[in-house]
Amino acid sequence: MIMRMTRRKDSINIMQLNDTQIAQFDERGYLFFPDLLSDDEVAILQRATPELLNRQGPEVVREKEDPTAARLVFGGHVFSEPFRCLSLLPRLLNPVRQLLKDDVYLHQSRMNPKQGFGGGAAWDWHQDFPPWHIIDGMPEPRCIMASVFIDDCTAVKSPLLVVPGSHRHGLMDSKLHEDAKGKGYSLMHIDHATTARLADENGIEALIGPAGSVCFVHCNLLHGSANNVSPWRRAIMYYIYNAVSNACTGTERAWHHNNRDFTPLQPIDDDCLKAFA
Numbered sequence: 401m402i403m404r405m406t407r408r409k410d411s412i413n414i415m416q417l418n419d420t421q422i423a424q425f426d427e428r429g430y431l432f433f434p435d436l437l438s439d440d441e442v443a444i445l446q447r448a449t450p451e452l453l454n455r456q457g458p459e460v461v462r463e464k465e466d467p468t469a470a471r472l473v474f475g476g477h478v479f480s481e482p483f484r485c486l487s488l489l490p491r492l493l494n495p496v497r498q499l500l501k502d503d504v505y506l507h508q509s510r511m512n513p514k515q516g517f518g519g520g521a522a523w524d525w526h527q528d529f530p531p532w533h534i535i536d537g538m539p540e541p542r543c544i545m546a547s548v549f550i551d552d553c554t555a556v557k558s559p560l561l562v563v564p565g566s567h568r569h570g571l572m573d574s575k576l577h578e579d580a581k582g583k584g585y586s587l588m589h590i591d592h593a594t595t596a597r598l599a600d601e602n603g604i605e606a607l608i609g610p611a612g613s614v615c616f617v618h619c620n621l622l623h624g625s626a627n628n629v630s631p632w633r634r635a636i637m638y639y640i641y642n643a644v645s646n647a648c649t650g651t652e653r654a655w656h657h658n659n660r661d662f663t664p665l666q667p668i669d670d671d672c673l674k675a676f677a
């Protein structure tokens with residue numbers, strides 16, 4: 401489903417979702433905007449991406465089959481000024497605050513570069529909320545994953561797959577994925593029978609769109625993706641915004657998994673990325 405957001409340049413606070421869009425998010429669990437960032441903004445973010453991917457340290461989870469390749473890079477909003485600015489754009493923050501009816505802070509950010517030629521391995525079907533609830537002590541599923549397409553996400557680049565409406569089934573039984581054990585991240589997959597039942601009821605949709613598209617995804621929406629066997633990278637930057645009144649109580653995990661700074665984020669100038677041109 402393709403949406404457009406009302407965007408006027410004269411005020412950073414004026415971009416708002418309308419009632420239909422809010423109702424669609426509640427019904428389907430996601431809202432997709434194919435043209436939220438301009439080509440110039442995308443070029444700036446693409447230039448800033450190698451710095452994230454070349455990072456060494458505990459914030460980087462590596463691909464099982466190729467330890468030289470990053471599978472996830474957490475915390476980019478702290479290491480990279482363009483990605484910090486992106487997280488504070490009114491185009492992202494305002495819709496999230498509207499949908500959650502609260503101020504928000506960043507629970508985590510992570511880039512999934514999904515490298516080509518199979519370098520970006522599959523993600524089994526899962527909801528994002530279970531580990532945040534079980535490990536980080538996030539009380540309720542009042543959290544949204546703003547997924548910013550850094551590269552084009554086409555049908556051949558193993559796009560993110562979602563089961564529309566599955567978030568309405570609440571927290572499903574899930575198990576820590578074998579690949580995540582001991583790696584510091586927390587993929588918990590949903591069993592095949594449940595996935596099949598929900599997919600039969602609701603279908604599966606692929607999130608496809610040009611670089612600069614943004615999808616706001618409910619944290620209980622069932623999603624996954626296949627190996628990227630194409631030659632091309634398909635990077636997505638995920639910002640996990642949590643309602644301030646839903647702050648996590650756990651302290652077990654590092655800041656890049658479970659950020660403890662609950663200060664409400666304030667939108668900055670919607671054109672701020674241009675300063676990096």
Ligand SMILES: O=C(O)CCC(=O)C(=O)O
Pocket residue numbers: 512514523528559560623624625636638
């Ligand atoms: O980007 C992808 O292919 C999947 C990532 C994902 O499911 C996640 O980060 O929760």
